Amino acid sequence: MSSQRSQPAQDPGAKSKSYPVPYFTSIPGGLQPSQVISVSGTVLPNAKRFHINLHSGTDIAFHLNPRLNEKTVVRNSKIKGSWGSEEKKLPVNMPFIPGHSFKVEIICEAHCYRVTVDGQHLLEYAHRIKDLAAISAVEVAGDIKLTDVQV
Ligand code: GAL
Numbered sequence: 606m607s608s609q610r611s612q613p614a615q616d617p618g619a620k621s622k623s624y625p626v627p628y629f630t631s632i633p634g635g636l637q638p639s640q641v642i643s644v645s646g647t648v649l650p651n652a653k654r655f656h657i658n659l660h661s662g663t664d665i666a667f668h669l670n671p672r673l674n675e676k677t678v679v680r681n682s683k684i685k686g687s688w689g690s691e692e693k694k695l696p697v698n699m700p701f702i703p704g705h706s707f708k709v710e711i712i713c714e715a716h717c718y719r720v721t722v723d724g725q726h727l728l729e730y731a732h733r734i735k736d737l738a739a740i741s742a743v744e745v746a747g748d749i750k751l752t753d754v755q756v
Pocket of ligand 1: 670681
């Protein structure tokens with residue numbers, strides 16, 4: 606194609622593109638089993654925390670909250686304004702590292718979310734909000750450069 610010649614010159618700009626943070630996007634039709642939400646970014650050098658939230662109205666069905674200062678990943682839900690009990694255990698070392706890029710995939714299964722980081726299994730989180738179709742928005746916020754979100 607005739608326009609191909611001009612593309613390489615535009616690549617550097619395209620690669621450094623990032624999304625505004627906090628970033629919100631909708632999940633058209635809500636979640637359904639086997640759906641994957643992927644979030645790519647780079648943890649800022651002095652990062653303390655960031656989160657990926659899946660919202661059902663004013664509730665947070667899934668709060669995935671890497672805390673760099675605690676070297677763990679907190680998972681929780683916020684229902685009717687109250688946080689539930691945190692899940693914090695990790696089967697591996699903290700996969701998020703300041704200054705490093707990452708790709709998180711949240712796979713919505715029938716009974717849980719399954720989370721991978723850079724293609725490696727990290728954790729599962731049993732659904733507390735079970736009406737998946739009502740989970741219709743994603744929020745990404747905190748100390749990252751956000752480079753891609755796919756719903
Ligand atoms: C709180 C924190 C919230 C959220 C919650 C998860 O302490 O303020 O932002 O991370 O923990 O349980």
